Amino acid sequence: MSKRQFETGSGRRVQAVQISCDIIQALREKDGAGVSELAEHLGRSKATIHSHLTTLADNEFVVQRDGNYEISLRFVDIGEYAKSQVDIYEVTKTELERLAEETGEVAQFMVEEHGRGVYLHKARGENAIQTASYVGNRKYLHCTALGKSILSQLPEERIDQIIDRHGLPERTENTISTREELFDTLETVRREGVAYDDEEVLQGLRCIAAPIQHPNGELYGAISISGPTSRFKGDRFHEELPEIVQGAANIIEVNATQL
Amino acid sequence: MSKRQFETGSGRRVQAVQISCDIIQALREKDGAGVSELAEHLGRSKATIHSHLTTLADNEFVVQRDGNYEISLRFVDIGEYAKSQVDIYEVTKTELERLAEETGEVAQFMVEEHGRGVYLHKARGENAIQTASYVGNRKYLHCTALGKSILSQLPEERIDQIIDRHGLPERTENTISTREELFDTLETVRREGVAYDDEEVLQGLRCIAAPIQHPNGELYGAISISGPTSRFKGDRFHEELPEIVQGAANIIEVNATQL
DNA sequence: GAGAACTGTTTGGGCCTCGCGAACAATTAA
DNA sequence: TTAATTGTTCGCGAGGCCCAAACAGTTCTC
Structure with missing residues (x-):
């Protein structure tokens, strides 16, 4: 084939x-x-x-x-069905709600399809800021923290296929726009276990994401938290929050093995 | 035409x-x-x-x-869009969450399309029981409290069209199965302002629903709460809860006029 | 490990269907 | 009332769709 x-x-x-x-x-x-x-x-x-x-x-x-x-509205029916087919959907949703409550920020869940990222859930904590993303929304993978986490776990030839299909369109001046730059960034993500978005999409918005993997190494998707630079800075941005996000991803992975 | x-x-x-x-x-x-x-x-x-x-x-x-x-997952995107096109969707969602919290039960929102009822939201209070319905699910209108509330506000010829198209299939032995029986029930619903489902769909499950109308008389949909017969009985079932549901429907109607 | 029995994919060709244009209703605008 | 919209119907010709069959991979079986 x-x-x-x-x-x-x-x-x-x-x-x-x-x-x-x-x-x-x-x-x-x-x-x-x-x-x-x-x-x-x-x-x-x-x-x-x-x-x-x-x-x-x-x-x-x-x-x-x-x-x-x-x-x-028949699309609502089929859309809900499509979500339910993502086998970690329910587990992740529950964990996201907890994560949003714990941090007070926005927590989101994305999976890859057709070479792009699809938001599947969005949980809001009490200090949650407004974000443009909504459930079902499709974004290019190279320009968000969630997308970079996903890409970091895909094999190289798959990433090249995706670049071939969609290119690396520039969202803002900070967007990654060359293959080299992208692969460098992904190497860092793989080493650190988390991906960052430091005002790359929107001025004042920071984001931390971690991938969710199947025990067999296959990729499920990624989760993230987003918030304003005023609260996402210093140790909280570089240590505390990344650990929390990775912890949540890990919990999902463990729960997923029982499915 | x-x-x-x-x-x-x-x-x-x-x-x-x-x-x-x-x-x-x-x-x-x-x-x-x-x-x-x-x-x-x-x-x-x-x-x-x-x-x-x-x-x-x-x-x-x-x-x-x-x-x-x-x-x-493209269906998720289009499905979310379709929901957002229902102009009272956001307002109703907010009010449903409040209703679920206040009563501790399951609160739901349904609109009519293609002669059937489509669930658009489901909020769960702390004592909420499991119900088979899910967002996007399509049900015949004559066999649920939500459906009966909706039918009660439609013109007679429209109801006949719906019966022509879908019939009155029996879900259980308690299901309304003749046109006369249905129109009698709808008359009662119109008089009382609320519709009931007294174990017609599922043994042990009761349900109270109220229609939501546009100021111009056009119908928007209906909301309901569902719970076990053990908590849905006596004055609470016949007076207290119906008033609460009608109150919530009214709040939605008022908020809708500002859209 | 060789063959069988599945898969998915590609190709040519003939019938049918699909898409067009134009005329027909049925509203709305002027 | 007229004129200009809309949505709907219908005949017809060209083109596309569906089929059968061959091809190519993969998995099973023994």
């Missing part, structure tokens, strides 16, 4: 399915739309869009509400 | 899209599957299934994990 985890060129596609996927995407971007609007937007005839929407509505992927079409 | 909210017969469909929808459904039921298994299950050729899966993977609706295909 050719290891085509991320190659996208080969093999046949089904045009009709692609059109329906584009419709879903458009409905999401536009917060719902009508037949004409979609036809215009996607460059297809109204008739085509109409028959697609009818099929999608049959299957309850879209719903007709006061005259235009919207994304259906 | 012909008011075809629920008619399913007319209009053209796109077969290829239907096949992809069936694939998604099958992947969910089987917790992932391979090409051959899906081809067998859906009665299509392997080549067909393969090209569909490739297209769905391009769009990140499915993911290839150690050799077979699974539902992707």
Whole structure:
């Protein structure tokens, strides 16, 4: 079997399915739309869009509400199912809540899919700051502490595949933007066991993350805590909090062996 | 415009899209599957299934994990988006947490879509019992307290459409199973302002629900609390708790006017 | 370790379907 | 009332989709 985890060129596609996927995407971007609007937007005839929407509505992927079409709540159902398929999800969620309570900050959980990071849970302690991330959100792996923890545990060829697919787009001027820089950073992460984000994403925001590994060495994901530079500094930032995060990751790993 | 909210017969469909929808459904039921298994299950050729899966993977609706295909976490993203489109979602969530804390029981939130009820949130108080429902779960409206609250606020012709589409399938021997019985019950719900489920779904489980209405009379959904008959009895079941649930629904309605 | 019996993948070709354009309703705007 | 939207339906031709079959890897069995 050719290891085509991320190659996208080969093999046949089904045009009709692609059109329906584009419709879903458009409905999401536009917060719902009508037949004409979609036809215009996607460059297809109204008739085509109409028959697609009818099929999608049959299957309850879209719903007709006061005259235009919207994304259906069926996605909530399937989304919850997808989360439940991540076998450490429940264990991690519980531990995250505890971690957020202990530190008073924001605690988050991310896993890798399609070469990007997906947030699966977010717990808020009493001093928790607002963060832009939300459950389901997808981010490039090279520009967050969570992502770097994940990358640090992946084999080199896998990392190269991911760079090939997504590149290293710059979020801010501090973002890692070359392969060398990235591999250097990952080496440090592997040595220290934790990854940092020191205002790389947002001015004033710091973040500490640790990977979660399966006993067989396979990677599960990563957890993190985030907070303002005013509270994330000195020994607390460099020793106390990293130990707490690693401890939490370790607890999850131990609990996971019992699944 | 012909008011075809629920008619399913007319209009053209796109077969290829239907096949992809069936694939998604099958992947969910089987917790992932391979090409051959899906081809067998859906009665299509392997080549067909393969090209569909490739297209769905391009769009990140499915993911290839150690050799077979699974539902992707992209659904989590779209599902969270769909929830956020329900404009009272955040307000209701907050109020539900308070309600669960106040009563110590399970508090839930449901909205109607496609003629069925969809759970959107579940808050657990300290004595909360285990319930089978989960976020995203879809239930027929006639057999739960939440569903009955919702139906009680819908116009008669809409209710008939729903019955036409889904029927009144019996869950247990206590389930409402005729149109007359249902309309009688709904009349009572409208008069009292709350709906009950007295061990109709599960032996030993009682439930109290109240609808949430938009100021313009449009329906938003319903909230409920559930608990064991040992705690849901006497005045608490017939007066105290119903008042609390109605109060919470009212708070949500008031907060919703500010959106 | 060789063969069988699975997998997933690729290819060619014929039937069918899908997507288009245009006409038709049904609202809304002017 | 007219004009300009919308969504819906329908006939038709070209193109795409689905199938069968061959191919290529992997795993099982003995």
